[in-house]
Amino acid sequence: MANLRSERSKRSKYSPALMARTVAAWAVTLLLFFPLGWLMLTAFKTELQAIAVPPLLLFTPTLENFTIVQERSDYMLYAQNSFITSVASTLLGLMLAYPAAYAMAFFKGKHTKNILMWMLSTKMMPAVGALVPVYVMAQSTGLLDSRTALIVVFTLSNLPIMVWMLYSYLKEVPHEILEASRMDGATLWQEFRLVLLPLTLGGLASTGLLCLVLSWNEAFWSLNLSAAKAGTLATLIASYSSPEGLFWSKLSAASLMAIAPIVVFGWFSQKQLVQGLTFGAVK
Amino acid sequence: MAYLQLQGIEKEFGNVRVIRGIDLEIKQGEFIVFVGPSGCGKSTLLRLIAGLEETDGGKLMLDGRDITDQPSSKRDLAMVFQSYALYPHMSVFENMSFALKLAKVDEAVIEEKVGRAAKILNLTDYLQRTPKELSGGQRQRVAIGRAIVRAPKVFLFDEPLSNLDAALRGQTRIEIAKLHRDLGATTIYVTHDQVEAMTLADRVVVLRDGRIEQVGTPLELYDRPANQFVAQFIGTPQMNIVPAKDLQALVNSTALPVQPDGFIGMRPENISLCAPGKGMLNGKVELVEALGAETLIYVSTDSAVQLVARQIERTELVVGSAIGLHIDVDAAHLFDAAGHITRTGAARETLVH
Amino acid sequence: MRKLLPRLLLTPAVLSLLMWMIVPLVMTIYFSLIRYNLMQPEQTGFAGLENFEYFLTDPSFSVAVVNTLLLLGSVIVITVLLGIAIALLIDSPFPGRGIVRLLLISPFFVMPTVNALLWKHMMMNPIYGVLAQVWKFFGATPIDWLTDFPLGSVVIMVAWQWLPFATLIFMTALQSMNREQLEAARMDGATYLQQLRYLYIPHLGRSVAVVVMIEMIFLLSVFAEIYTTTGGGPGDASTNVAFLIFKQALLNFDAGVASAGALFAVLLANIAAAFLIRMVGKNLDK
Numbered sequence: 001m002a003n004l005r006s007e008r009s010k011r012s013k014y015s016p017a018l019m020a021r022t023v024a025a026w027a028v029t030l031l032l033f034f035p036l037g038w039l040m041l042t043a044f045k046t047e048l049q050a051i052a053v054p055p056l057l058l059f060t061p062t063l064e065n066f067t068i069v070q071e072r073s074d075y076m077l078y079a080q081n082s083f084i085t086s087v088a089s090t091l092l093g094l095m096l097a098y099p100a101a102y103a104m105a106f107f108k109g110k111h112t113k114n115i116l117m118w119m120l121s122t123k124m125m126p127a128v129g130a131l132v133p134v135y136v137m138a139q140s141t142g143l144l145d146s147r148t149a150l151i152v153v154f155t156l157s158n159l160p161i162m163v164w165m166l167y168s169y170l171k172e173v174p175h176e177i178l179e180a181s182r183m184d185g186a187t188l189w190q191e192f193r194l195v196l197l198p199l200t201l202g203g204l205a206s207t208g209l210l211c212l213v214l215s216w217n218e219a220f221w222s223l224n225l226s227a228a229k230a231g232t233l234a235t236l237i238a239s240y241s242s243p244e245g246l247f248w249s250k251l252s253a254a255s256l257m258a259i260a261p262i263v264v265f266g267w268f269s270q271k272q273l274v275q276g277l278t279f280g281a282v283k
Numbered sequence: 284m285a286y287l288q289l290q291g292i293e294k295e296f297g298n299v300r301v302i303r304g305i306d307l308e309i310k311q312g313e314f315i316v317f318v319g320p321s322g323c324g325k326s327t328l329l330r331l332i333a334g335l336e337e338t339d340g341g342k343l344m345l346d347g348r349d350i351t352d353q354p355s356s357k358r359d360l361a362m363v364f365q366s367y368a369l370y371p372h373m374s375v376f377e378n379m380s381f382a383l384k385l386a387k388v389d390e391a392v393i394e395e396k397v398g399r400a401a402k403i404l405n406l407t408d409y410l411q412r413t414p415k416e417l418s419g420g421q422r423q424r425v426a427i428g429r430a431i432v433r434a435p436k437v438f439l440f441d442e443p444l445s446n447l448d449a450a451l452r453g454q455t456r457i458e459i460a461k462l463h464r465d466l467g468a469t470t471i472y473v474t475h476d477q478v479e480a481m482t483l484a485d486r487v488v489v490l491r492d493g494r495i496e497q498v499g500t501p502l503e504l505y506d507r508p509a510n511q512f513v514a515q516f517i518g519t520p521q522m523n524i525v526p527a528k529d530l531q532a533l534v535n536s537t538a539l540p541v542q543p544d545g546f547i548g549m550r551p552e553n554i555s556l557c558a559p560g561k562g563m564l565n566g567k568v569e570l571v572e573a574l575g576a577e578t579l580i581y582v583s584t585d586s587a588v589q590l591v592a593r594q595i596e597r598t599e600l601v602v603g604s605a606i607g608l609h610i611d612v613d614a615a616h617l618f619d620a621a622g623h624i625t626r627t628g629a630a631r632e633t634l635v636h
Numbered sequence: 637m638r639k640l641l642p643r644l645l646l647t648p649a650v651l652s653l654l655m656w657m658i659v660p661l662v663m664t665i666y667f668s669l670i671r672y673n674l675m676q677p678e679q680t681g682f683a684g685l686e687n688f689e690y691f692l693t694d695p696s697f698s699v700a701v702v703n704t705l706l707l708l709g710s711v712i713v714i715t716v717l718l719g720i721a722i723a724l725l726i727d728s729p730f731p732g733r734g735i736v737r738l739l740l741i742s743p744f745f746v747m748p749t750v751n752a753l754l755w756k757h758m759m760m761n762p763i764y765g766v767l768a769q770v771w772k773f774f775g776a777t778p779i780d781w782l783t784d785f786p787l788g789s790v791v792i793m794v795a796w797q798w799l800p801f802a803t804l805i806f807m808t809a810l811q812s813m814n815r816e817q818l819e820a821a822r823m824d825g826a827t828y829l830q831q832l833r834y835l836y837i838p839h840l841g842r843s844v845a846v847v848v849m850i851e852m853i854f855l856l857s858v859f860a861e862i863y864t865t866t867g868g869g870p871g872d873a874s875t876n877v878a879f880l881i882f883k884q885a886l887l888n889f890d891a892g893v894a895s896a897g898a899l900f901a902v903l904l905a906n907i908a909a910a911f912l913i914r915m916v917g918k919n920l921d922k
Contacts, residue, residue, distance in 0.1 A: 022730040028722060033739040035796065036746065038766060039754055051764045100649035107642035115650065117913055122657045124909035126857040128878040129902040130656075132885050132895050133663035136674070156656040163649055176368035179335050184382035184433070185356040188641075194381075198372045219748040219860035224886065237749040238864045248757060248764075255750040266745030267738050274808050277801070278846050 042252035050249040065253035078236040086215040089154035101166035123160040169203025286311035293340030319490035361430035362439040369414040506630035511622035548616035551593035562607030667895035674889035687896035704876040719802030744800040748860035786874035809843035852908040
């Protein structure tokens with residue numbers, strides 16, 4: 001009789017082991033998420049509430065910080081730069097990467113693997129190694145503090161990952177479907193537009209999303225190559241390093257606006273992140 | 284006049300000559316089957332005809348036109364792939380009408396043609412579904428429908444039945460035969476299954492290592508194989524082929540005109556069993572396969588030669604039973620040391636009603 | 637035509653990456669061998685190995701190297717150990733698992749500068765910061781993190797940001813574990829610790845290697861956090877090699893020395909990359 005009861009409790013949906021794990025998992029998660037959560041809360045506080053001692057957990061939220069930050073024209077400028085550089089580098093990257101990935105996926109030659117590996121290796125070099133020449137080149141071509149320089153650098157930094165990811169998506173399209181379209185009378189362009197593109201749209205979107213995230217968060221080149229005119233949000237936030245006066249809730253609001261969309265995008269690109277950033281070594 | 288003509292077709296992959304000089308003439312309306320073991324090049328040959336691979340030598344003529352250098356899209360051929368290769372993002376209707384849309388055919392005409400093909404293949408209720416929502420057999424019919432709609436000069440089938448289960452395979456085989464009868468289209472069909480070859484083909488092309496071993500009607504290949512390879516490839520169970528040396532006593536007693544280093548080929552139905560000592564050979568039963576419509580008995584003779592005998596009647600023999608064998612030597616095929624036929628055995632009688 | 641098309645398609649990407657790799661490299665090598673100050677670009681002259689000597693004998697250099705290795709090592713150890721622990725914890729389903737996953741990976745997508753300031757002002761400020769409040773709550777004096785533990789503070793920030801990455805990798809790897817093997821072990825009477833030691837850890841071995849290598853490559857260039865918080869200080873207590881090069885280039889405007897340093901950093905990275913390339917290459921063959 002006693003045995004049956006213990007058996008049942010082990011089989012029941014909420015066994016003690018499960019509860020312990022749930023509590024532990026949630027505790028760890030909340031602890032690790034706390035800094036972000038605190039940022040989110042502070043964005044809705046007034047400045048006085050933000051520096052309250054002891055720290056306030058309950059308060060009436062206000063949206064004033066968001067409006068203040070929005071009204072500051074230079075915030076909008078920086079946000080605009082972030083947006084333009086991310087989107088432009090993503091589009092440019094896709095346009096460069098897709099043909100290359102297509103060539104390697106469907107015309108596999110004996111050098112294909114080597115080219116792919118070489119492309120990945122360019123990503124592994126530290127950005128600081130190219131700092132001086134790129135800075136000098138930007139300076140001498142008058143492209144310092146310009147969106148163009150940032151777009152070029154972002155594109156080239158992310159290109160290997162984009163090629164790699166598009167390659168792995170394209171590889172999964174069965175050759176026979178493309179051959180069937182050829183038998184049906186499709187030219188190469190029609191084959192691409194009517195069959196290949198629709199089938200790989202998902203992969204294109206995922207790769208683009210990942211590139212968007214990487215470009216938006218890019219800090220090294222943003223900090224070094226841009227300033228007042230082409231600065232991205234990364235640059236703007238960095239300038240708050242040692243400000244004067246009360247600014248915490250405004251900083252939180254500005255930061256929240258800067259990171260929120262990307263964090264959400266990141267939730268959707270988990271799988272691509274794993275594949276892209278480990279260069280496929282973990283599937 | 285040959286409708287489709289292959290002249291000296293060659294193909295290399297790297298340093299390996301996969302297709303070594305194929306010459307073939309196919310008449311309009313014929314159902315040709317390419318058959319052979321894995322790696323013999325039958326699929327490659329089909330893909331060369333389709334234009335999905337480029338030839339490294341030779342000429343390809345279709346209906347008087349040289350299509351050797353034409354891309355697939357211009358050859359007016361239709362192919363049914365082994366994996367069906369349906370467009371996953373299109374409905375059945377769109378799959379079947381794709382080629383016509385590319386050719387800028389009028390919409391009303393497309394509707395009519397697709398509708399007709401769908402009716403023949405029992406697909407009318409499925410026209411709006413996507414391939415994901417179809418069973419294997421249905422997908423296969425869509426693949427066939429896609430080809431029919433185009434009314435091409437030649438239909439190419441690449442092992443279309445190998446992904447189906449046994450019951451569906453038999454059924455679809457009959458449907459393909461009926462289709463050919465109704466449409467009368469020239470068809471090239473690749474398979475490794477000799478039952479499909481025997482039942483569907485007007486003529487069979489047996490391939491090995493990139494070369495044609497023999498071309499003929501199914502019964503021609505069965506009754507008059509040109510060499511040992513074809514003799515053993517066609518027919519289940521395989522023809523018994525034994526070196527003449529191992530059956531010396533038999534050769535002497537029946538004065539078989541076989542070369543001393545040659546081979547004797549006996550079909551299982553030409554070997555019958557009798558009581559031990561009453562036949563030409565003696566042996567022991569190794570295995571009995573009772574298939575219902577026929578019984579196969581595997582025997583090991585006293586001189587350790589393995590033979591398979593076939594009989595329509597049931598048997599009481601068990602493993603280990605001693606048994607005698609009677610060989611119909613007139614029906615035996617004789618080969619030389621290199622495997623070429625030297626004497627063709629007598630064929631079975633034809634029953635006339 | 638068949639041979640031409642793929643080459644044409646590959647050309648734009650290959651060409652751009654080639655230039656992206658070669659041009660800076662060649663220029664860096666060139667700059668490292670000459671005297672080149674960005675504020676006085678007219679004064680140039682062959683410097684031979686002078687720049688290298690200057691860079692390597694700079695007392696900040698050895699400090700920077702040590703800091704780099706410390707930063708690298710600490711972050712890797714923290715993220716791998718905690719990452720495995722968390723991944724194991726949330727491997728099997730429990731209520732709210734989906735949300736937990738989302739919350740756990742969020743820090744990785746936060747902009748590095750936001751990350752830096754978040755910690756500098758929100759958490760680590762010795763008066764108003766949350767950590768200070770917690771310390772005071774327990775009756776201890778709050779720590780001035782950035783002044784007293786500059787490198788440690790940077791380690792905390794970077795580790796917090798990269799922990800989700802490691803966790804995500806290990807979660808993915810755990811999903812591919814052979815469930816039947818685990819069930820067989822359980823039926824054989826293995827305790828959880830024994831399962832850990834003989835099944836889980838060996839399976840995770842490969843992904844640990846990948847995480848370590850990837851983090852090595854990316855962490856060598858930690859920059860934004862240092863730039864935004866400690867500025868490498870106090871002194872050079874939190875300067876790593878990347879920041880040192882930056883200081884030489886854009887603060888001292890000495891392009892020659894900076895380039896010499898950059899070559900050194902590239903060498904370091906190459907070593908880490910060589911192992912990763914081999915592993916990725918083996919994966920491509922599969």
